[in-house]
Amino acid sequence: MSVLDSEMWPIVTLTLRVTATALVIASVVGIPVGVWLGLARFPGKRPLVALVYTGMSIPPVVVGLLVYMLLSRSGPLAFLEWLFTPTAMILAQTLMALPLITGLVMGAVAAVPADLVWQIRSLGATPWQVRWAVLREARVGVLFALLVAFGRIVSEVGAAYMVGGNIQGHTRVLSTAIMMETGKGNFALALALGGWLMALALSVNLAAMRLHGRSL
Amino acid sequence: MNGPCAYRLENVTVQHGLREVLRLPRFEVSTGEILCLVGPPGSGKSTLLRLLAGLQRPTRGQLWFQGKPFNHKTPLAVKRTITLVFQRPMLLAGTVRSNVEYGLRIRGEAACRQKARAILEQVHLTHLADRSASAISGGEAQLVALARALAFAPEVLLLDEPTNNLDPARVALVEDVVLTDHKQRGTTVVWATHNHFQARRAGERVALLLDGQLIETAPATDFFEMPRDTRTAAFIQGKMVY
Numbered sequence: 103m104s105v106l107d108s109e110m111w112p113i114v115t116l117t118l119r120v121t122a123t124a125l126v127i128a129s130v131v132g133i134p135v136g137v138w139l140g141l142a143r144f145p146g147k148r149p150l151v152a153l154v155y156t157g158m159s160i161p162p163v164v165v166g167l168l169v170y171m172l173l174s175r176s177g178p179l180a181f182l183e184w185l186f187t188p189t190a191m192i193l194a195q196t197l198m199a200l201p202l203i204t205g206l207v208m209g210a211v212a213a214v215p216a217d218l219v220w221q222i223r224s225l226g227a228t229p230w231q232v233r234w235a236v237l238r239e240a241r242v243g244v245l246f247a248l249l250v251a252f253g254r255i256v257s258e259v260g261a262a263y264m265v266g267g268n269i270q271g272h273t274r275v276l277s278t279a280i281m282m283e284t285g286k287g288n289f290a291l292a293l294a295l296g297g298w299l300m301a302l303a304l305s306v307n308l309a310a311m312r313l314h315g316r317s318l
Numbered sequence: 319m320n321g322p323c324a325y326r327l328e329n330v331t332v333q334h335g336l337r338e339v340l341r342l343p344r345f346e347v348s349t350g351e352i353l354c355l356v357g358p359p360g361s362g363k364s365t366l367l368r369l370l371a372g373l374q375r376p377t378r379g380q381l382w383f384q385g386k387p388f389n390h391k392t393p394l395a396v397k398r399t400i401t402l403v404f405q406r407p408m409l410l411a412g413t414v415r416s417n418v419e420y421g422l423r424i425r426g427e428a429a430c431r432q433k434a435r436a437i438l439e440q441v442h443l444t445h446l447a448d449r450s451a452s453a454i455s456g457g458e459a460q461l462v463a464l465a466r467a468l469a470f471a472p473e474v475l476l477l478d479e480p481t482n483n484l485d486p487a488r489v490a491l492v493e494d495v496v497l498t499d500h501k502q503r504g505t506t507v508v509w510a511t512h513n514h515f516q517a518r519r520a521g522e523r524v525a526l527l528l529d530g531q532l533i534e535t536a537p538a539t540d541f542f543e544m545p546r547d548t549r550t551a552a553f554i555q556g557k558m559v560y
Binding site for chain 2: 215217218220221222223224225226227228231235238239241
């Protein structure tokens with residue numbers, strides 16, 4: 103396999119597909135939950151916030167282990183037959199991205215001045231309009247949350263290896279391919295794959311910066 | 319006092335932790351009047367305005383608006399007749415125009431642009447309509463905040479020291495815009511200020527708050543010419559050090 107041959111493209115496209123899908127699912131759940139946690143006051147919020155913060159630093163191999171146990175033949179979700187499929191990798195990456203997005207969005211929303219939230223309410227906004235307006239005010243933090251989550255899941259190798267199996271043409275992504283080629287001593291190829299990974303990260307960051315620039 | 323009772327508060331207290339920041343055995347605002355709340359910083363003016371805006375609940379006591387209990391069960395349509403302009407302008411991200419249109423847009427009102435233009439003309443800021451709200455001066459931002467509040471024609475306008483950081487010309491403009499709106503539409507105005515000259519110019523009634531307690535409420539002339547309480551006299555004579 104060389105840097106530009108036909109075997110490379112499936113790896114790059116699968117990497118993008120798995121990461122993008124996980125990021126979208128985690129955002130759809132994590133952004134609303136983060137906004138709610140950032141604005142709401144209720145008994146039991148502290149332990150919930152502590153749980154989210156703990157989830158932000160959970161090691162990928164632990165997530166991989168949990169997903170593996172869920173999906174393995176003796177696991178409760180074995181009937182889905184997801185183990186060693188891209189879907190299992192998406193599940194693992196979603197579980198990694200979810201607390202990151204939730205926690206960082208919560209922090210960004212909580213940093214919006216209380217007077218501004220009061221001002222929005224006093225202009226007659228409904229609770230949903232308040233949440234939407236606050237989310238717009240916290241958009242830089244939300245964008246940052248998405249970038250951090252993307253960076254974490256696109257480069258993680260532990261969970262992807264455990265639940266995906268690094269099967270050529272099926273579940274091999276850039277990070278697992280780098281690990282494999284390094285193990286085989288193919289450092290030049292591993293470096294080239296690393297270059298692709300960096301290029302992906304750079305493209306996403308540039309796109310985000312462009313979006314950020316427009317919204318300000 | 320002018321018309322029927324807009325607000326009535328009975329035995330209201332507000333505590334922040336163990337500290338009591340407001341204690342009002344009885345307090346009323348009439349429909350269509352301009353009531354100025356005066357008092358030094360930290361006297362409870364902002365807390366009282368937040369209660370009247372429905373942004374904060376009293377720790378104890380009862381609050382009525384237009385004869386009905388005013389609390390979290392109050393319909394949004396009723397709450398939307400009240401608005402509060404804060405001491406700091408608190409503009410949203412976007413242009414000056416989008417800020418002024420905000421209250422109209424969330425109410426689904428038609429002709430937002432025309433209404434926004436009309437109110438921007440009143441505060442002499444038409445030329446800034448398409449400017450980013452983050453790129454205007456503090457004084458301009460405060461005028462935008464006032465325009466945003468008046469754009470949807472509230473029945474009750476609550477002002478929390480909106481002229482604190484303005485130059486004299488803009489102070490006069492704010493007073494003129496608020497008083498004109500009051501005359502034209504009969505808006506009920508509760509205006510917190512620590513500037514007793516402003517209270518004298520704008521207020522029909524004036525109330526002095528000190529350490530969270532209502533010291534004296536009286537028609538503006540009586541308040542300034544014949545204060546009943548020695549603390550009121552000290553405040554208006556500028557002898558109160560705070």
